[in-house]
Amino acid sequence: MATVTFDQATRSYPKTDRPAVDALDLQIDDGEFLVLVGPSGCGKSTSLRMLAGLEEVDSGAIRIGGRDVTDSPPKDRDIAMVFQSYALYPHMTVEQNMGFALRLAGVAKSEIARRVAEAAAILDLQDYLDRRPRALSGGQRQRVAMGRAIVRSPQVFLMDEPLSNLDAKLRVQTRTQIAALQRRLGTTTVYVTHDQVEAMTMGDRVAVLKDGLLMQCDTPAALYERPANVFVAGFIGSPAMNVLTGEVVDGGVRLGTAVLPVPRDRLARASGGTGRVTVGFRPECLELVPPGEGVPVVVGVVEQLGSDAYLYGTVGDERSGAPLQTSDVVVRTEPRHAPEPGQTVWLRVREDALHVFDPVSQVRVD
Amino acid sequence: MTIASQSTREALVAVPVSPAPTAQRPPARRRRRLSQNRWGYAYVAPFFLVFGAFSLYPFVYTAWVSLHRTSLSDIDGGTWVGLENYRDLLQSEFFWNAARNTLTIGILATVPQLCMALGLAHLLNYKLRGRTFFRTLMLMPYATSIAAATLVFAQLFGRDYGLINTALEAVGLERIDWESGTWSSQFAIAVIVTWRWTGYNALIYLAAMQSIPGELYEAAEIDGASRWRQFLHVTVPSLRPTILFTIVVSTIGAVQLFGEPLLFAGNGTTSGGSSGQYQTLGLLMYQQGWSNFHIGQAATTAWAMFMIILLVVGLAAVIGRLRARADR
Amino acid sequence: MTTTLPGTGTTEVRPVDVPRGRARRGRGGRSGKAGPVTYTLLTLAALVSVFPLYWTVVAGSHTNAELAETPPPFLPSAGLFDNFAAALEQAPIGKAILNSVLVSGAITVGTVLFCTLAGFAFAKLQFRGRGVLLALVIGTMMVPTQLSVIPLFMMIAELQWVNQLQAVILPTLVSAFGVFFMRQYLISALPNELLEAGRMDGASTFRIFWSIVVPVARPAMAVLAMLTFLTAWNEFFWPLIALTTANPTVQVALAGLGSGYVPQQAVIMAGTLLGTLPVLIVFTILGKQIVGGIMQGAVKG
Ligand SMILES: Nc1ncnc2c1ncn2[C@@H]1O[C@H](COP(=O)(O)OP(=O)(O)OP(=O)(O)O)[C@@H](O)[C@H]1O
Ligand SMILES: [Mg+2]
Numbered sequence: 004m005a006t007v008t009f010d011q012a013t014r015s016y017p018k019t020d021r022p023a024v025d026a027l028d029l030q031i032d033d034g035e036f037l038v039l040v041g042p043s044g045c046g047k048s049t050s051l052r053m054l055a056g057l058e059e060v061d062s063g064a065i066r067i068g069g070r071d072v073t074d075s076p077p078k079d080r081d082i083a084m085v086f087q088s089y090a091l092y093p094h095m096t097v098e099q100n101m102g103f104a105l106r107l108a109g110v111a112k113s114e115i116a117r118r119v120a121e122a123a124a125i126l127d128l129q130d131y132l133d134r135r136p137r138a139l140s141g142g143q144r145q146r147v148a149m150g151r152a153i154v155r156s157p158q159v160f161l162m163d164e165p166l167s168n169l170d171a172k173l174r175v176q177t178r179t180q181i182a183a184l185q186r187r188l189g190t191t192t193v194y195v196t197h198d199q200v201e202a203m204t205m206g207d208r209v210a211v212l213k214d215g216l217l218m219q220c221d222t223p224a225a226l227y228e229r230p231a232n233v234f235v236a237g238f239i240g241s242p243a244m245n246v247l248t249g250e251v252v253d254g255g256v257r258l259g260t261a262v263l264p265v266p267r268d269r270l271a272r273a274s275g276g277t278g279r280v281t282v283g284f285r286p287e288c289l290e291l292v293p294p295g296e297g298v299p300v301v302v303g304v305v306e307q308l309g310s311d312a313y314l315y316g317t318v319g320d321e322r323s324g325a326p327l328q329t330s331d332v333v334v335r336t337e338p339r340h341a342p343e344p345g346q347t348v349w350l351r352v353r354e355d356a357l358h359v360f361d362p363v364s365q366v367r368v369d
Numbered sequence: 370m371t372i373a374s375q376s377t378r379e380a381l382v383a384v385p386v387s388p389a390p391t392a393q394r395p396p397a398r399r400r401r402r403l404s405q406n407r408w409g410y411a412y413v414a415p416f417f418l419v420f421g422a423f424s425l426y427p428f429v430y431t432a433w434v435s436l437h438r439t440s441l442s443d444i445d446g447g448t449w450v451g452l453e454n455y456r457d458l459l460q461s462e463f464f465w466n467a468a469r470n471t472l473t474i475g476i477l478a479t480v481p482q483l484c485m486a487l488g489l490a491h492l493l494n495y496k497l498r499g500r501t502f503f504r505t506l507m508l509m510p511y512a513t514s515i516a517a518a519t520l521v522f523a524q525l526f527g528r529d530y531g532l533i534n535t536a537l538e539a540v541g542l543e544r545i546d547w548e549s550g551t552w553s554s555q556f557a558i559a560v561i562v563t564w565r566w567t568g569y570n571a572l573i574y575l576a577a578m579q580s581i582p583g584e585l586y587e588a589a590e591i592d593g594a595s596r597w598r599q600f601l602h603v604t605v606p607s608l609r610p611t612i613l614f615t616i617v618v619s620t621i622g623a624v625q626l627f628g629e630p631l632l633f634a635g636n637g638t639t640s641g642g643s644s645g646q647y648q649t650l651g652l653l654m655y656q657q658g659w660s661n662f663h664i665g666q667a668a669t670t671a672w673a674m675f676m677i678i679l680l681v682v683g684l685a686a687v688i689g690r691l692r693a694r695a696d697r
Numbered sequence: 698m699t700t701t702l703p704g705t706g707t708t709e710v711r712p713v714d715v716p717r718g719r720a721r722r723g724r725g726g727r728s729g730k731a732g733p734v735t736y737t738l739l740t741l742a743a744l745v746s747v748f749p750l751y752w753t754v755v756a757g758s759h760t761n762a763e764l765a766e767t768p769p770p771f772l773p774s775a776g777l778f779d780n781f782a783a784a785l786e787q788a789p790i791g792k793a794i795l796n797s798v799l800v801s802g803a804i805t806v807g808t809v810l811f812c813t814l815a816g817f818a819f820a821k822l823q824f825r826g827r828g829v830l831l832a833l834v835i836g837t838m839m840v841p842t843q844l845s846v847i848p849l850f851m852m853i854a855e856l857q858w859v860n861q862l863q864a865v866i867l868p869t870l871v872s873a874f875g876v877f878f879m880r881q882y883l884i885s886a887l888p889n890e891l892l893e894a895g896r897m898d899g900a901s902t903f904r905i906f907w908s909i910v911v912p913v914a915r916p917a918m919a920v921l922a923m924l925t926f927l928t929a930w931n932e933f934f935w936p937l938i939a940l941t942t943a944n945p946t947v948q949v950a951l952a953g954l955g956s957g958y959v960p961q962q963a964v965i966m967a968g969t970l971l972g973t974l975p976v977l978i979v980f981t982i983l984g985k986q987i988v989g990g991i992m993q994g995a996v997k998g
Contacts, residue, residue: 512980521750
């Protein structure tokens, strides 16, 4: 097994003005399951392909198990990859697909057969070994792709959105299976997804990328509770965290006619003399309070989910009825006592759940 | 659950704040470029070796030859005459005769052929029993060689024993000496070309028709368009690039017309009929080089043919571009 | 703070098993049922397509005088076999067929191999000058044969290859159309990820070509092989220049047959039939595939 290091790794595609991956620094522990997540086009695949050796590294270095592999071809890196489209060889049977790499490496026939059988048993593919990929279901193909990776017992698994071609239900199932399999094999794994739920449920740690830059890399719980900046705060969690920017007043930030209390020291550091501050709070961290006590919100839409209800509203003024601020707010409430659309509710943010950000640099302030 | 199983690790945060750390980034090294695959050259090398030796080099050399007075017997020698061959060519009645014949045969062979092909494709596009059977039969002429087709049609158009004249006589018309008349011989040659290529072009159109999305027809149907209007307003516009393509290909073929006029007379002469009534540019070039042994002249004719093709292709490109712009 | 995982309920659904490679074909526009008129017209067209070939059989089995009768004979007779014999005697048809098989076979093998190699490189490999080279290939599709025969003839005269089969094989060994055809096919049929999977599995460049590209390209290679064989068999202009009736291909032999020294039409027709029979047989067996190949090529081109 091995550790993986991105050391200021940068990749700029020809004829583009901005690097697709910009000075990526990432240290992945031996046996760790690391998820790369971010919006489309943020450079997840590119990072993974740099690690795979399929994409050049323009500057910086990549190390696997302490060995500098920046200039090595893929086959010398001892890694296996699961592609989004699976990339199974259409003219080979499942067995041949899984054994191809071993055959190329000159492994004895009997040994190949043994290892393929072993992988097939793990993935429940024994009955399909003689089939061509064309005759398999999407889920089976996905497992063959996994099998092709595990027969090689590589130092690192790379997976680029391996579940995105499955239907929603199968995806949830397979995601648990992959995570369990990885823990069992203990192989260092780098997993790319654009789905933050996948990222949060599967990863030991999650690295959030945006525009080729690493925003934060931490455990799912830490990302959720202490997002390093406004982007991470908004990206992790669904519905997204409410992020509002308002004028600093004594002891808080003004939202509509109300003032949201913010500790003084954080207020001072976050505003940095601009007189404004950005605050964030998750939909589930709000409490309904009697009128006049908290922040007034005019309810627009109520979404009933059965277990919860979500209010989509606008921070507003009770007397004029017109919203003073255009920012929308999402609130989770008890489904049974949810207010009606058009009603004004008064909300208080639980103090421990308030995130404060510098409105200019967007960085978290504690 | 995964969240519980984490150990507390140092968060590696590279916060993307405005002062970019670009300044102290290590300088880009020169690397073996992974995506620049030098193997590409190895893969195209065999092709380009043969291609260069037998297509590209001759192509250029022909231009060189066309500037000389050379005959097949003194291959290496030949005298530099500059553009004289071209001047002679443009003043030669044989050239203009052949050019005229090529044009008329070309039109006679191309226009009805493509119209019929379009109609056939339309018919073949219906739900048919024996689809494959019809398609295969219509491609039979394409599989028949120029030589075979011409010999058969020379028989059919024969003055004394030809089936067509027998048929004409049977309905009370005069026998025609197809080969000796200007229009009749050109018509007969155009028939051979049309016979060989109509089915092929019909299949090309059919393929293009089948890639027109069905929704387009459904939309037209909902708009109340009749079948004929659907053909006119959906099929034909969608086929426009294909039609342009087949026009270009057929024209290139027509400019090079050679085997049919050579074998139509049935006596192996290269003059294209006793008075050159169906002499084409391709045949003229062969006559100059291999009957009269004036290689320089033949090369000049070949270049003239190429120029005509370039003109046609250029014209088609311009039309294609203009139409595309008009559509936007 | 609640322990609920954020947003476990939201899952974005993507289409299951997105078909890769070739784009979905349209339904073929109007797919109405054919009426009797359509069948009649198509049958007529089919008859016109086949009749000249049938007439070869009829005319090949009757004398000039019999053909001139009214009504003319419409059925073949046993005389056909005598005329076959006469044709084989008067023109080297047997040798020509053997030569044509050799020439067309060699050209087919060479063309398919070279065009697959080059088509793959143009479709999937990045190298300097790729665009220019491809433009060169496509551009020469417009160049008439006439433009190259003179230097080619000088070349083979120099090499003393006149009347030798390699003189017609070598210059035809590659085809610009073939490269373009293979390129178009591989661009859509061979996903980049498949090549990358090969690289990850440790395959060398050559191994990738042999074990991944060729199996994927096989259908297109088969189509190209059929079309190339047909074209090579029917090639007329250059063989006529490079060969003589002493060592001809079928087309050269037919040209000789039609050049006026055989007085009996029937013998000419019998010879024509003999020379066309091999392709007609191939066509009867593979007609469906050839039709499919041409239509596929049309959509790609
Ligand atoms: N071959 C290429 N040439 C030029 N630019 C590219 C190339 N491949 C990717 N890019 C650009 O690099 C950036 C990162 O691409 P990448 O494929 O890594 O995104 P991603 O995070 O995987 O996105 P997705 O979730 O959509 O797969 C994008 O802006 C993309 O447009
Ligand atoms: Mg991606």
